Amino acid sequence: MVYELFYWPTIQGRGEFVRLALEEAGAQYVDVARGPGGMARMMAVMDGPDHPPFAPPFLKAGDLLIGQASNILMYLGQKHGLAPADEKSGLWVNQLQLTIADLVTEAHDSHHPIASSLYYEDQRPEAKRRAADFTETRIPKFFDYFESILGRPEPKDYLLGDQLTYADLSLFQLIEGLRYAFPATLARIDAGYPLLGALHDRVAARPRIKAYLASERRLPFNQEGVFRHYPELDGER
């Protein structure tokens, strides 16, 4: 089966979490909106009769049309060995993914605290206040949590131990995005999170991920995605 991924064609955004899982799985997929006529097709599916998604990303997998990144990842994880088969571990991976997704939303809101429909420039003072809290309080709180998970009961390669799951791919992307958006902040706190840094490097070195990151399929970060670099939001204390 060839999957069809539907996501905005010019940004990594939330679609990137799905792309990473597809790439690690070695799955065949088409990034629909990046091809000719793709945006029109994406909009048509959103207006379609069968389980229309509220927003991209969504994935067409044969008869299935699946929306919400964490939901897509749960599906792909089960199909491609990127999640453990037992109920307890499956729930745990989904829980970790949802916690990662919460910080992704906060990363977005750090530059758009008032309204997604407004430009950043129209909410700059509010963004500065929110980003100060985000960098000083929220990133460390979440990083403390994930570092502690990686350290229990002893340092592990991946969140669940030896086995890579989609939550590890997502954690890699979260770190990548935050390093792009908040380089000064991340440089300042980096030494406190050796297990997170090691996980990031371990994922980046996986053959399929490494090839993907070096390919044209990987869009560069930019100022339209979830992770944006505004130096004034990354002030050192």
Next chain:
Amino acid sequence: MVYELFYWPTIQGRGEFVRLALEEAGAQYVDVARGPGGMARMMAVMDGPDHPPFAPPFLKAGDLLIGQASNILMYLGQKHGLAPADEKSGLWVNQLQLTIADLVTEAHDSHHPIASSLYYEDQRPEAKRRAADFTETRIPKFFDYFESILGRPEPKDYLLGDQLTYADLSLFQLIEGLRYAFPATLARIDAGYPLLGALHDRVAARPRIKAYLASERRLPFNQEGVFRHYPELDGER
């Protein structure tokens, strides 16, 4: 099995979505933090060795410790007939739940657009701006979506048709919360969403839910939860 629900003892918050599913299921459960010594026990579990959750709510189900409201609901849905058994419908219900959860987060951020750790009074001007967008743009966008789902291909009793799922309970609670927090806004747009209003009333009239809502187990809305009523955030246009 007697479930143990862990959530802040004085608010509905995100724990309420779990409470509603437990109540509709007729499940036996203890709302741990509302009992003697419960807060200390909740904190101990969060510091515990086994799959510590990032934040409440979380559910202890025998050997399982499950965090993230949407994840808990997926579990309860499967165990108690509050979700369909087939893969396609199961993914769809989870997708709808995650979309509801997105609006719940936005409802919270309408009064806390800068930082959860600050008082509302310390972010009042920003809240006023965010709430204006929330009431004028975001609530209608999500309500349009759910109304259209309820209307496809023809008006249905519940999101999936005849069968109640946990997503219906959550949609009820979302409407309840928004009516409490933004009564003027909801009164203004209510007529445009007859199917949502009917679903709300249908859920409220279910025997177990009706009994629960009338009981002391149902905490009243207040100014500490996700849904808060600040009249200045509910201005009519």
